[in-house]
Amino acid sequence: MAIDPVCGMKVDEEKAEHKLEYKGRVYYFCSKHCLEEFSKNPEKYTSAGKAETHAHEHHHADFRKRLFYSLLLTVPIVLFSPLVQQLGVRIDVPSKDAALLLFSTLLFLVGGEPFLRGAVGELKRRSPGMMVLVSLGITVSFFYSSYSLLSGMGETFFLELAMLIDVMLLGHYIESKVFSRALSSLGSIIQLLPDTAHLVHGGEVKDVPARSLTKGSIVLVKPGERVPADGVVLEGESSVDESLLTGESQPVPKKPGSRVVGGSLNIDGALKVVVHASGEDTYVARVSRLMEELRLSKSGIERLADRVAFWLTVSIIGVSALTLIAWLMSGAPLSFAVERMAAVAVVACPHALGLAIPMVAYRVSTLSSVRSIVIKKREVLDVSPRVDTIVFDKTGTLTTGAFKVVQIAPANGHAADEVLRLAASLEAFSPHPIAKAIVSEARERGIALLSVEEFTSVPGVGVRGRVAGRTVTVSSPRYSGVDPWVDTSGTAVVVAVDGVEAGVIVLRDQVKPGAAEAIGELKKMGYRVYMLTGDREEVARRVAEELELDGYFAELLPEDKVSIISELQSKGHVVAMIGDGVNDAPALVKADLGIALGAGTDIAIESADVVLVRDDPMLVPEFFKLMKKTYRKMKENLAWAAGYNAVTVPLAAGVLSSVGVVVSLAMGALLMSMSDVIVVLNAQLLK
Incomplete structure (x- = not known):
């Protein structure tokens, strides 16, 4: 489903009659009017996040206006009601019944219109929900009361109808106000860009x-x-x-x-x-689009909640009919049976079930965006609470990746500067951190680089090319076919010329500030933490011991990392992989949850489900803490929505009417509206 950028209504892309392509993006509209409004000033609606914010502002203003008019129309209905007359206030005016019917009809059309329109939309989509139930309640109340008034038989519910519509509008007004606040942080981010x-x-x-x-x-x-x-x-x-x-x-x-x-x-x-x-195309706009996509997409648990809400609606319609039949068969007055039927339809709240997950998702998307966390898929909310094993790449993730050449050991008659020149000439074409360090060392020494032909790179292995007419390779000792003769716990690469070793270059990088603290936090939270690296065993062991990891795997090719993640998954573990999003793409894709750390403004990393913008390992435990809180809020909202319906529907049906406990139409509307508001407010408590 798409959202009409003008009015905010959901539109089925496949059935939409009105659509327009603007700046490479297709927008869908519920009507020709909205299409024309959009065409007048597209920028008003297309800036990332503004469309949705504007749509909710439109809804908010509409509910406020309708609530005002409905309250005005309620005044004469109250004055003409039997309740006021029972209090000793008698208003005798010509054609009082006709006036009462007129004001009630206007109220039904003005105040009830958004619910009736919403019900038509739900039925067209074959997904009956809250709007269908509310429309059922107000329609039954209005037409039954109109028949009773015109026929002079039975009681009327015009006062109850007025209170029902007023309370429903008030509830939706409050809900839309809170909902708009949930979107405000997105709007504030967009507004950072100057005009x-x-x-x-x-x-x-x-x-x-x-x-x-x-x-x-x-x-x-x-x-x-x-x-x-x-x-x-x-x-x-x-x-x-x-x-x-x-x-x-x-x-x-x-x-x-x-x-x-x-x-x-x-x-x-x-x-x-x-x-x-x-x-x-700016970072801010791209983040905002991702947030919008996150809001519009659905997670597995949300789709389940939607199915439950659908069947709850169908069940409530059946329960409403059974309530009417049961009370009539028991000999109760028709007016009482009709009121119980309408109360059941009104008090039930599938909408709370439908809001339980989206409102939390809205909240977490805005919270995460200001914490340098970009969640790209709603499925992350499903997977992250089930993660029990976290696997880190080493270079650039747990360590700085800012390598420094600490030793050059030439061999077979080659000089140290010659070894460095050959290696740097090749590595100048590689984006790897080790390559950058070797090139930087050559430049610091004032060594001129040579021209290179036939350059090739094999991820996880090394590079090869023709340098000054000779075949030169720079690779890990494991893949050069020889063991380095230097005794070091640093990272070593072997330089070979025409298949013969020319020397070994040794580099070191340091553990990132905050990495040890981040690992400690994750272990306290109950996660098992491992490290994967293509580096040598000695280097991996040193880093693993310093960080107190649960385990490590060294001297790996990219495909080996994928195999290890598969092995962990085969043992029943749910695995999150933390890497840089570039060199670790296959492993990030294979993991149940792929997280790119330190990606900066490059949030378009296809292999990552989550992008941590700042290069700070502490963002990892912060992300998982936020996900745990998010999951807890989802469960709270779902529990509230389910518990509310389990209690209020029987009360509305009148199971305790024998002891004087009866839920009126107005009370049912109040309870239903408050149920929605509680779900929305509870989501806002997520910090």
Whole structure:
């Protein structure tokens, strides 16, 4: 189902008669009117997150307006009601019954319209729910009361009908208000992007709409202003506040070559920035789209709740009919039997079941986004509570990945600088952290690199190519066919020329700050924690002992990591894999839950279900703590929704009427509305 960006109604994409493609995305509309409104000002509705926020604001305003008119119409209905007359207040006006019927009809049409329209939509989708039940209650009450008034036989429920509609509108008004607050953080993130930018062109600076910026544009960002687009600093130095985007609490220093994120706040220096992405392509917009997709998708537990809500609705319709028949067969007055039937339909609340999971999902999506956690799939909410085993990649995840060459041991007549030159010439074509360290060492020593032909790379093994007419390979000792002759717990690579060893380069990296604390937190939470690495046994053992891991696996190829995860899964474990999202893609896909740590603004990693933006190992236990709290809230909401229906439906049917306990239509509406509000508010308590 899609959401109409104008009015917020759900629209079946396959059956939609009105749709429009705008900026590469198809939008669906419930009516021609909404399509025309969208066409007048698409930007009003298409900025990420604004469509949904605007739709809920529209609903909120509509309920407020209808509640106001319904309360006005309720006043004469109350004055003409038998209840007021029993209190000694008599209002004698000509055609009082006709006036009562007129005001009640207007109230039924004005106040009941959103419920009747919603019921039609549910029936069209073949998914009857709350709207069908509420419409059943108000329709039966209205037509039975109208018949009784016109025929002069039986009691009328016009007062009860008015109170029922008023309470339902009030409940939905409160619910929509809380719901809008749940979306407010998304709106605030989007609003971080400024509307205008200072474009630098031909030596001049002019203000232009930020959405008009394109890749390669150069913009000036003054102190105290927000960066209008994602890009790289060209000139200037400053500190930038990224706390609302990445969760980084301290200002981040920026200099030429530094990446900046659109929406971040420039603090104390002017910056010239080359735009890499603007508008809908910025990090902020992409996160917002993911949040929107997360909200619109359904998890397994949510689909189950929807099925339960559907069958609850069908059952309640049957129970309502049986209630009417049972009371009539017992000799009760028709008015009492009809009221019990309507009360059962009104008090039942499949809507609470339908809201139980989505409201928690809405809340966790906004909470996670400001904690540098991007959840890409709603299924994460299903899987994460079942995870019992967490597997980390080593390099760049538990360790810094910032390798430093600590030893070059030449062999077979080669000089150390020659070994480094050959290795660096090849590694200049590789993005691996070890490759970058070797190239950096060569540059620091002032060693010129040689031209390379026929470069090939085998993930987890090494690189090969033709350098100055010779075949050079740089690989792990395991795959070079020889053992290194250096005694070290560092990472070693063997350089070979024409199949003969030329030397060994030894590098070291350090355990990340916070890694030990993160592992300790995870173990306290009951997880078993392992490490996978393609590095040597000695290196893996040193890191595993320092972090006090439950186990480790060393000297692995990428496919070996997949095999180990499969083996853990075959033993009944639910496995989460933590890696960088690039070199660990197969393992991330194989794991029950794939998490990319330290991905920065690259949230489009296909292999990851979750992206942890900041390169901080403590985000891992923080994520799992949030997921545990989320699962607990889901269970609380589902338990409340199920328990509420189990108690209130029998009461509404009148099982305790013999002892004076009767749920009126208005009380049923109040209970039903409060049930929804409680579910929504409970979700907001998630911190």
